[in-house]
Structures are given as C-alpha cells and as structure tokens.
Amino acid sequence: MTPILGILLATSFVASLVALGILVWAVANKLIFVGKAEASTIFLEGEIGHPDDSASFGGKNEAQTHHFDVLRAGIDRAGKGPVMVLVTAGILWLLIGSIFGVIASLKLHWPDWLAHIAPITFGRARTLHLNIVAYGWMSVTGIGVALWLLPRIFHTPLRRPNMAYLGALLWTLGVVGGTLAIASGWSDGIEWLEFPWQIDLLLAAGGFFLAWPAIETAARRKSRHIYVSGWYFLAGMVWFPFLFLVANIPGLHMGAQQATVNWWFAHNVLGLWLTPMGVGAAYYIIPKIIGKPVYSYNVSLLGFWSLALFYSQVGIHHLMGGPIPTWAVTLSVVHSIMMFVPVIAVAINQHVTVAKNMWAFKQSMALRFVWIGALMYTLSSFQGSIEALRSVNSVTHFTHYTVGHAHLGAYGFVSLVLFGTLYYMMPHILGRRWPYPALVKAHFWLVVVGFSIYFLSLTIAGVLQGTALMDPSSTFAEITKMVVPYLEGRSIGGTLMTLGHFVFAAHFALLLLQKAPRDNAIDTFALAKVS
Numbered sequence: 001m002t003p004i005l006g007i008l009l010a011t012s013f014v015a016s017l018v019a020l021g022i023l024v025w026a027v028a029n030k031l032i033f034v035g036k037a038e039a040s041t042i043f044l045e046g047e048i049g050h051p052d053d054s055a056s057f058g059g060k061n062e063a064q065t066h067h068f069d070v071l072r073a074g075i076d077r078a079g080k081g082p083v084m085v086l087v088t089a090g091i092l093w094l095l096i097g098s099i100f101g102v103i104a105s106l107k108l109h110w111p112d113w114l115a116h117i118a119p120i121t122f123g124r125a126r127t128l129h130l131n132i133v134a135y136g137w138m139s140v141t142g143i144g145v146a147l148w149l150l151p152r153i154f155h156t157p158l159r160r161p162n163m164a165y166l167g168a169l170l171w172t173l174g175v176v177g178g179t180l181a182i183a184s185g186w187s188d189g190i191e192w193l194e195f196p197w198q199i200d201l202l203l204a205a206g207g208f209f210l211a212w213p214a215i216e217t218a219a220r221r222k223s224r225h226i227y228v229s230g231w232y233f234l235a236g237m238v239w240f241p242f243l244f245l246v247a248n249i250p251g252l253h254m255g256a257q258q259a260t261v262n263w264w265f266a267h268n269v270l271g272l273w274l275t276p277m278g279v280g281a282a283y284y285i286i287p288k289i290i291g292k293p294v295y296s297y298n299v300s301l302l303g304f305w306s307l308a309l310f311y312s313q314v315g316i317h318h319l320m321g322g323p324i325p326t327w328a329v330t331l332s333v334v335h336s337i338m339m340f341v342p343v344i345a346v347a348i349n350q351h352v353t354v355a356k357n358m359w360a361f362k363q364s365m366a367l368r369f370v371w372i373g374a375l376m377y378t379l380s381s382f383q384g385s386i387e388a389l390r391s392v393n394s395v396t397h398f399t400h401y402t403v404g405h406a407h408l409g410a411y412g413f414v415s416l417v418l419f420g421t422l423y424y425m426m427p428h429i430l431g432r433r434w435p436y437p438a439l440v441k442a443h444f445w446l447v448v449v450g451f452s453i454y455f456l457s458l459t460i461a462g463v464l465q466g467t468a469l470m471d472p473s474s475t476f477a478e479i480t481k482m483v484v485p486y487l488e489g490r491s492i493g494g495t496l497m498t499l500g501h502f503v504f505a506a507h508f509a510l511l512l513l514q515k516a517p518r519d520n521a522i523d524t525f526a527l528a529k530v531s
C-alpha cells in the first residue's frame with residue numbers, strides 16, 4: 001500500500017460524502033424531483049388500484065390481472081425464451097448447490113464420513129457450494145429476473161433475445177466448467193474466485209452477451225423515466241463485470257494486496273451485484289402485488305445513490321487484524337456504518353408500503369417471500385454494519401457467526417426475494433397458475449423454519465466460539481467440541497431448506513409439464529393474439 005493509494009481512497013470517501021450532501025440538498029430543494037407519476041411508471045393506464053396476485057391461486061383479482069397481462073403480452077413475449085432458460089438453469093443450480101452445502105455442513109461434525117472421496121472433502125464441497133449458489137443460483141436467476149422486468153419497466157420488448165440465449169449458454173458452460181474444475185482439485189485458490197481464470201473467460205463473455213440486450217433495451221426504452229428497479233439492475237450489470245475482471249487478472253495483485261482486492265471483490269459481489277438484483281426485484285414486485293406505488297419514491301433515489309457511493313469499500317473490514325494498514329480498515333469501517341443510509345431508504349419504501357397494506361401480505365404467497373426477504377435485507381445490513389465495529393468484530397471474526405451473517409444476506413434476503421419473484425413471474429410468463437398451492441406453503445415453511453434453525457445455531461455458536469477463543473485458558477479442542485451441537489443444528493436447518501428447494505423445483509417442473517392451461521387459467525399469449 002502506498003501513500004498515493006491511501007490518498008486516493010480517502011479522497012474517494014470525501015467525494016462520496018460531498019456527493020451525498022449535494023444529492024440530499026438537491027432533493028430537499030426539489031431540483032431533482034421524482035414523485036408519484038414516476039413511481040407509477042410500472043403500471044399501465046388504469047392499473048393502479050388493481051392488486052396483482054397471480055400467485056395467490058384464483059383470487060378475486062385474477063381476471064383484472066390477466067387483462068393487464070394481455071396488454072403487456074407484446075412486451076413479455078420477446079424475452080420469454082431466454083428468461084425461461086435462465087430461470088430453469090438457476091433452479092437446477094439451486095438444487096446442486098444446496099446438496100454441496102449439506103455435504104459440507106455434515107462434514108464439520110462427521111469428519112470421517114466419505115472422507116476418502118476427494119471431490120466431496122470439506123475444502124472442495126464448501127467451495128463448490130459457495131461458487132454454485134453465487135454464480136449459478138443467485139446470478140443466473142437474478143439475470144433472468146432482470147431480463148423479464150427491465151422490458152416491463154421500460155414498456156419495450158427485450159432487444160436481441162438471441163444474444164441473451166448465447167450469453168446464457170456461455171455462462172452455463174462457465175459454471176459447469178468451474179464446478180468440474182473445483183471438484184477435480186483445479187482452483188485459483190482465492191475465496192469467491194476459485195473458478196480457474198481460464199474458465200472465468202466464459203463467464204465474462206456470457207455476462208457480456210447477457211448485459212448487452214438489457215442495456216440496449218434501456219437505450220431504446222419507450223418510457224422516459226427509469227424506474228428505480230431499472231437503476232439497480234442496470235448498475236449491477238455494469239458494476240459486476242468491472243469487479244470480476246479486475247479481481248481475476250492473473251498475477252496482478254500479490255500478497256497482502258491480493259487479500260485486499262479479494263475482499264474488495266467478494267463483498268462487492270454481495271453489495272453491488274446480488275443486492276441490486278434483490279432490491280430491484282422487490283421494488284417492482286411489492287407495489288405491483290399491492291396495486292399501489294411505493295410509499296416514498298423520492299427517498300428511493302437517495303437509497304440507490306448512497307449504495308453506489310458507499311458500498312464499494314466495505315469489504316476490507318474482513319481483514320481487520322490482518323497485515324494491511326489500519327487506516328484502510330478504518331476507512332472500510334466508516335463506509336460500513338454509512339450503509340445505514342441506503343438501507344434505511346429502502347426500508348422506508350418497502351416496509352412502510354407493505355405495512356400499510358397487510359391484507360396483501362396475508363393473501364399473496366409471492367409477497368410473503370419477497371417482503372420477508374426485504375426485511376432480511378434490512379436486518380443483514382444492520383448486522384453487517386455493527387459487525388464491522390472493532391469491538392464486535394474482535395468477538396465474531398473467524399467464527400461461525402460470520403457464516404450465519406452471510407446466509408442472512410445471501411439466503412434470507414436474496415434467495416427469498418428470488419423465490420417470491422419466481423412465484424409472481426411464472427403465471428405471467430406461462431399463462432398458467434402454479435398447480436398445487438399446498439406445495440408453495442410447504443416450500444415457504446420448510447425454508448423459513450429451516451433457515452431460522454440454521455441462523456440461530458450459527459449465531460449462538462459464533463458468539464460462544466468467539467468469546468472462548470479470547471479466553472487463554474480454553475483450548476482449541478475444547479472450543480471445537482463445544483460448538484458441535486450447533487453445527488448439528490445447522491445441518492438440520494440446512495436439510496430442511498434443501499427439502500424446501502426440492503419441493504419448489506418439483507412444483508416448477510409440474511408447472512412446466514402442464515401441457516395446456518387448465519380450464520380456469522388464462523393463456524395470456526393466446527388471448528393477446530386474438531385481442
């Protein structure tokens with residue numbers, strides 16, 4: 001680390017603060033003003049006031065919902081193929097990733113179980129789990145969601161769907177190649193960047209061909225205003241390639257510098273890639289299901305820009321106590337605390353909107369998943385900011401607590417929002433209802449109960465472990481034994497979550513296999529042809 005780098009980082013923080021101040025001033029003085037009209041751009045004429053609860057199985061609003069689907073069919077149709085390919089691939093990765101998660105978890109309390117099979121030893125199973133859920137399940141499904149929602153937001157059919165097919169193919173080959181490489185012991189050996197860089201080239205090319213149609217659709221959009229979800233999706237699609245390419249250049253960063261770049265990348269995967277996907281989807285699904293614009297659209301601008309300004313340097317708090325300059329860590333702690341601003345902005349919009357319309361929460365299963373996911377975003381972000389404080393971090397660092405926190409964000413927030421979004425999307429895309437409402441409820445309760453057990457077990461284990469590690473009279477062996485019951489608890493919770501994923505995937509397969517729409521369902525695309 002050189003003084004020049006330090007000056008650059010400090011200047012970027014001061015510039016971010018000044019930019020935030022100017023934004024707040026401009027919004028307060030109505031120089032930048034987005035109001036109800038802009039918040040309503042996701043609705044068609046006459047649609048406000050009509051709840052859209054297509055996942056709630058023939059509720060009284062279904063006829064109205066499908067009336068608007070028919071009007072939107074021309075927009076939805078172009079992207080239907082690539083979106084379905086991405087979503088199907090994403091769900092397959094969810095299953096495979098979860099199986100590796102369970103295997104890794106079991107190995108922490110049954111170390112001798114299948115110890116002779118190299119591809120599923122803990123080091124490889126954990127790595128496979130992380131990379132598959134990050135680049136398979138969450139990224140692939142998130143891109144599918146973005147490619148479906150962006151055309152709706154812009155009132156413009158998806159441009160270049162064939163390019164999106166190519167992108168989906170290359171990205172999938174990249175994840176398959178990376179998975180096989182890690183399983184066979186070939187890895188770059190850097191956390192979150194284990195796929196060998198030669199295989200990462202496939203992901204980079206795939207990402208390019210997936211982002212292009214989204215960006216071209218935005219450029220040719222028919223609506224002047226870019227609804228807030230559009231900002232999040234497009235920004236994620238621009239930020240992620242930079243992060244991925246810079247962090248992956250072989251031989252560029254070495255030693256402590258490499259660790260710094262590693263955590264800069266790894267945390268930004270969550271904050272500048274998966275978070276925009278989750279927050280962007282929730283900003284669309286919540287008001288659409290309720291049938292009213294979000295509570296305070298003006299604040300959404302503040303939320304987006306403060307994420308853009310402050311998130312990028314959060315990750316260095318992972319290196320607290322490591323061999324890097326203290327000021328770099330301190331800067332990252334300050335950035336971590338600044339994250340209260342975007343998180344509170346999102347919370348005001350999303351939670352108040354739902355809290356004022358609890359009837360919709362009771363009625364719509366899709367909203368239940370999405371809103372609980374949005375609540376977990378608030379909780380995991382608050383938890384993250386507090387975890388970055390040195391006094392708290394000295395207990396939680398290097399313990400199971402961090403893994404609990406990671407799952408609160410990646411699972412409680414992103415995955416739950418994705419589940420709810422898929423429950424909402426599929427009836428609109430396929431013109432058919434989910435066939436078995438009981439399976440949606442089973443999925444919901446399995447993952448909610450499973451995740452609660454998972455999170456509580458690791459959180460308690462982490463605090464006990466961290467406190468004991470600071471006590472010089474406890475031995476490492478004693479501490480390891482002490483946390484075993486909690487690790488068993490994690491395996492029970494994780495198995496319930498995985499069962500929930502299988503229920504969801506089976507239901508999705510049944511939905512796809514229904515040859516024709518049921519009598520009482522409505523085939524949107526067919527209706528659109530005759531209307």
Ligand code: HEM
Pocket residue numbers: 094097098101102104105126129130133134137138402403406407410411415490491493494495497498
């Ligand atoms: C599909 C949803 C899931 C997502 C998005 C997810 C995400 C993650 C992430 C981000 C990490 C890295 C944590 C860190 O390094 O701090 C991780 C690690 C891990 N996950 Fe998951 N996970 C999911 C489901 C599961 C399930 C169902 C299990 C089953 C028990 C599981 C078990 C594990 C284990 C054992 C680790 C390694 C923890 C360690 O090193 O101690 N995960 N997961």
